[in-house]
Amino acid sequence: xKKFLMKLFWLLPIMLFVVxxxxxxxxxxxxxxxxxxxxxASITLSGKQATEVTNFDERNYLRKMISSLPVKPKTIVxxxxxxxxxxxxxxxxxxxxxxxxSGGSLEEILxxxxxxxxxxxxxxxxxISVDPWLLNDHYDSDLWKELEPEYLSCLEMIGAKEYVYxxxxxxxxxxxxxxxxxxxxxxSIQRFVRGDTxxxxxxxxxxxxxATKRCDGSYMYPIGYRGRSPExxxxxxxxxxxxxxxKGFEDFKVLSKKRKVIFQKxxxxxxxxxxxxxxxxxxxxxxxxDYFKRTPRYQVVxxxxxxxxxxxxxxPGVRCSxxxxxxxxHFDNTNFYDGVHCDYEAVGLIMEQLVQEGKKP
Amino acid sequence: xxxxxxxxxxFFSIFFLGYWLVFNRKTIWQNSFLLIACYVFxxxxxxxxxxxxxxxxTLNYWIGIQLVKSKWxxxxxxxxxxxxxxxxxxxxxxxxxxxxxxxxxGAFGLHAEWSTLQLIAPVGISFFxxxxxxxLIDIRNEKTEPCRNPxxxxxxxxxxxxxxxxxxxxxQLLIPQLEKQRNFDYEMAVDxxxxxxxxxxxxxxxxxxxxxxxxxxxxxxEDYGASTLLLGAVLYTFQIYADFSGYxxxxxxxxxxxxxxxxKNFDFPFFAQNIAEFxxxxxxxxxSWLTEYVFTPLSIQFRDWGNNGLIxxxxxxxxxxxxxxxxxxxxxxxxLLHGLYYIPLILTGKMNKRKKLSKDKRWPTAKELMxxxxxFILFMVSMILFKSPDLEAAWGYFTGIFDKSLLGxxxxxxxxxxxxxxxxxxxxMLFVEWLQRKKDHGxxxxxxxxxxxxxxxxYGLVYLIIRYGSWDNNQFIYFQF
Numbered sequence: 001x002k003k004f005l006m007k008l009f010w011l012l013p014i015m016l017f018v019v020x021x022x023x024x025x026x027x028x029x030x031x032x033x034x035x036x037x038x039x040x041a042s043i044t045l046s047g048k049q050a051t052e053v054t055n056f057d058e059r060n061y062l063r064k065m066i067s068s069l070p071v072k073p074k075t076i077v078x079x080x081x082x083x084x085x086x087x088x089x090x091x092x093x094x095x096x097x098x099x100x101x102s103g104g105s106l107e108e109i110l111x112x113x114x115x116x117x118x119x120x121x122x123x124x125x126x127x128i129s130v131d132p133w134l135l136n137d138h139y140d141s142d143l144w145k146e147l148e149p150e151y152l153s154c155l156e157m158i159g160a161k162e163y164v165y166x167x168x169x170x171x172x173x174x175x176x177x178x179x180x181x182x183x184x185x186x187x188s189i190q191r192f193v194r195g196d197t198x199x200x201x202x203x204x205x206x207x208x209x210x211a212t213k214r215c216d217g218s219y220m221y222p223i224g225y226r227g228r229s230p231e232x233x234x235x236x237x238x239x240x241x242x243x244x245x246x247k248g249f250e251d252f253k254v255l256s257k258k259r260k261v262i263f264q265k266x267x268x269x270x271x272x273x274x275x276x277x278x279x280x281x282x283x284x285x286x287x288x289x290d291y292f293k294r295t296p297r298y299q300v301v302x303x304x305x306x307x308x309x310x311x312x313x314x315x316p317g318v319r320c321s322x323x324x325x326x327x328x329x330h331f332d333n334t335n336f337y338d339g340v341h342c343d344y345e346a347v348g349l350i351m352e353q354l355v356q357e358g359k360k361p
Numbered sequence: 362x363x364x365x366x367x368x369x370x371x372f373f374s375i376f377f378l379g380y381w382l383v384f385n386r387k388t389i390w391q392n393s394f395l396l397i398a399c400y401v402f403x404x405x406x407x408x409x410x411x412x413x414x415x416x417x418x419t420l421n422y423w424i425g426i427q428l429v430k431s432k433w434x435x436x437x438x439x440x441x442x443x444x445x446x447x448x449x450x451x452x453x454x455x456x457x458x459x460x461x462x463x464x465x466x467g468a469f470g471l472h473a474e475w476s477t478l479q480l481i482a483p484v485g486i487s488f489f490x491x492x493x494x495x496x497l498i499d500i501r502n503e504k505t506e507p508c509r510n511p512x513x514x515x516x517x518x519x520x521x522x523x524x525x526x527x528x529x530x531x532x533q534l535l536i537p538q539l540e541k542q543r544n545f546d547y548e549m550a551v552d553x554x555x556x557x558x559x560x561x562x563x564x565x566x567x568x569x570x571x572x573x574x575x576x577x578x579x580x581x582x583e584d585y586g587a588s589t590l591l592l593g594a595v596l597y598t599f600q601i602y603a604d605f606s607g608y609x610x611x612x613x614x615x616x617x618x619x620x621x622x623x624x625k626n627f628d629f630p631f632f633a634q635n636i637a638e639f640x641x642x643x644x645x646x647x648x649s650w651l652t653e654y655v656f657t658p659l660s661i662q663f664r665d666w667g668n669n670g671l672i673x674x675x676x677x678x679x680x681x682x683x684x685x686x687x688x689x690x691x692x693x694x695x696x697l698l699h700g701l702y703y704i705p706l707i708l709t710g711k712m713n714k715r716k717k718l719s720k721d722k723r724w725p726t727a728k729e730l731m732x733x734x735x736x737f738i739l740f741m742v743s744m745i746l747f748k749s750p751d752l753e754a755a756w757g758y759f760t761g762i763f764d765k766s767l768l769g770x771x772x773x774x775x776x777x778x779x780x781x782x783x784x785x786x787x788x789x790m791l792f793v794e795w796l797q798r799k800k801d802h803g804x805x806x807x808x809x810x811x812x813x814x815x816x817x818x819x820y821g822l823v824y825l826i827i828r829y830g831s832w833d834n835n836q837f838i839y840f841q842f
Contacts, residue, residue, distance in 0.1 A: 001381060001382075001545045001547075003547055004545070004547055004550050004551065007551065010816070010819070011823075014820070014823055014824075014827070018827065180367075181832075182827050182830070182832045183832040185827060185828075186827075186828060186829075186832070189828060235774055238581070238584070238774065239577065239774045239775060242576075242577045242580050242581045242774070243576070243577075243580075
């Protein structure tokens with residue numbers, strides 16, 4: 001037995017190697033998160049853009065930023081990646097701040113709004129990018145846990161106390177587990193092979209080759225993503241629907257009653273605070289939208305659409321803008337980066353319409 | 362809890378230490394600890410059916426004893442058979458028959474709209490039910506004695522390495538080993554680790570690497586050209602082999618570490634010279650189970666009909682092989698197709714001929730290679746049925762291969778590098794298994810005397826697994842059966 005256990009010790013160098021590479025490369029900046037987001041924040045707070053940014057803890061960054069914004073924004077944007085590119089140039093408001101988060105869920109919308117209110121920001125306009133998965137109880141992401149305290153406080157603030165619970169500290173959620181993660185090791189090795197270790201750069205330029213986090217909270221994809229050929233975009237859109245669940249639609253069969261109540265309370269609260277609440281529908285790629293239309297299990301998209309529009313009609317101070325349907329804007333394949341994200345110009349057109357609608361009496 | 366997960370690594374480490382260092386003094390302690398671990402393992406897969414597993418184990422344990430001491434033995438035997446077959450029928454086949462009967466009656470112009478039950482089948486039901494059926498049949502045929510120790514019997518039924526995806530171990534093999542105290546066998550444990558490592562390579566690098574491609578190709582087959590569909594079929598054939606034989610290797614390896622030998626389930630089937638030989642090397646525990654309890658009795662029954670009787674017995678046998686995999690016409694046709702493949706072999710008297718592969722030769726001869734390729738193609742065609750959700754999709758996929766675009770380049774919608782890794786993994790798997798074809802598994806290194814070379818092989822393999830394997834916890838395909 002002793003001999004056998006001794007043999008197993010030969011695995012130790014491999015384990016140590018994995019830990020070392022993960023620690024050293026840290027492709028998602030997990031172990032140096034504070035330092036990394038601190039760098040981005042110091043650049044963006046000085047009014048410049050931080051480019052060459054790679055994976056970073058967006059939730060923690062948002063917390064840091066909102067608490068230190070030099071100017072109180074009159075317009076705020078909350079949502080997921082589909083609204084991440086909305087910038088000050090589009091919103092008709094030079095104080096706009098975009099608090100959208102990649103993979104953002106309903107919990108994060110509440111948390112972001114609470115962060116603004118905590119920083120004594122009382123926005124005049126709140127643009128909520130209403131993705132269908134906001135009403136999915138099974139949305140497969142726990143990134144929002146990072147902002148759990150703010151989410152719970154917001155529930156109290158908007159009068160949804162019945163949904164407040166005692167948060168549990170999950171030992172399994174510690175980032176240090178990633179030190180022994182084999183999929184993280186693969187990312188680390190890839191980063192090492194690519195030599196993808198550029199440092200963050202401060203710039204005045206809005207458009208850069210690398211991914212850019214701008215001072216207004218918006219995000220600009222790197223040039224490789226922005227410059228995709230139409231064929232590549234099409235192929236990407238096709239591969240995104242050729243999976244069991246389109247991202248965000250995991251086990252999404254019905255609109256969650258609980259989420260509907262929370263969402264309604266949130267927008268009512270925002271409106272009662274005097275904000276012009278805009279529920280923004282951003283279009284899907286024609287391939288994706290067509291797939292939703294003809295697939296029974298994706299009818300929840302249209303149920304969500306109906307629900308949000310009903311709120312826009314019924315609740316005072318709340319209105320809707322846009323559509324999931326690309327045809328509404330006459331968009332085609334060339335207006336997209338992939339199956340779910342419009343390109344920068346398309347987002348500009350969507351926002352132009354939103355601003356125009358806001359001016360109508 | 363799949364074998365290639367962090368959870369299992371923790372579970373097995375705790376089990377290993379408890380099994381060999383704490384509870385190893387007495388057989389009863391060892392088996393009690395094993396039984397608890399088996400139930401924890403099963404509960405982690407699906408706790409809802411733990412009571413069911415416990416219930417059917419208790420019933421079969423009791424029936425087993427009644428078979429030798431009760432004057433109602435015949436009726437107890439029938440009860441045991443009924444319970445096993447009924448469980449399978451209820452959980453796996455009832456909805457299929459309801460739908461089939463509704464359609465059949467509808468075809469005669471009558472209206473029958475029966476609702477299905479949509480019951481969730483307990484994980485691994487096909488495996489543990491077959492285990493208990495063979496146990497009772499063997500007692501009745503006096504091939505084995507009933508097990509009188511409930512802990513041993515329950516551990517046999519719920520033996521965790523093979524509980525969810527086989528092999529289907531016979532009572533004569535496992536129960537006597539469980540009745541004796543196990544002492545740690547260094548050579549056996551090390552060999553078990555090697556076999557586990559080889560299974561892990563096949564699972565995470567080859568099988569899970571293929572998944573991304575085969576899912577895309579099969580789900581959207583209408584959008585792809587012939588060469589792409591052919592590539593998808595080839596990849597799926599290797600995927601299912603690497604997945605299932607990888608699981609079996611891991612299960613056997615884990616058992617060896619526990620000091621137990623279980624049934625060998627694969628014997629390098631892609632080197633088979635014809636389809637009959639293929640089935641002697643593929644899912645051996647199921648085919649030998651069906652041969653013993655279905656094919657042999659049937660062929661004896663039909664012996665007066667000559668070759669026709671043999672063909673009938675084979676067809677029934679393979680229909681059951683197909684149906685065992687699930688209640689779907691695709692599986693029925695899968696079984697039937699394999700039964701039909703046997704007909705030329707029966708008519709030419711080649712069904713039971715065993716050919717030894719390239720005796721002492723390093724490489725296969727051209728003829729052997731041709732036979733292997735033909736067997737592979739036949740199996741690959743049936744794999745289209747296996748993977749497709751219904752007959753319409755299978756037919757669409759199959760006919761899609763016969764198109765002039767067959768000569769074009771296949772479409773690779775995701776990373777080409779990933780495809781290169783997968784194809785390289787398949788070549789490594791085939792090459793190593795060819796070299797090791799006379800051995801117990803792909804990583805028997807008895808011929809490599811230099812310990813540094815051995816260490817380099819282990820480290821190389823571990824590195825490839827870690828670096829290029831898929832670690833998204835893809836389930837094993839055979840869990841669903």
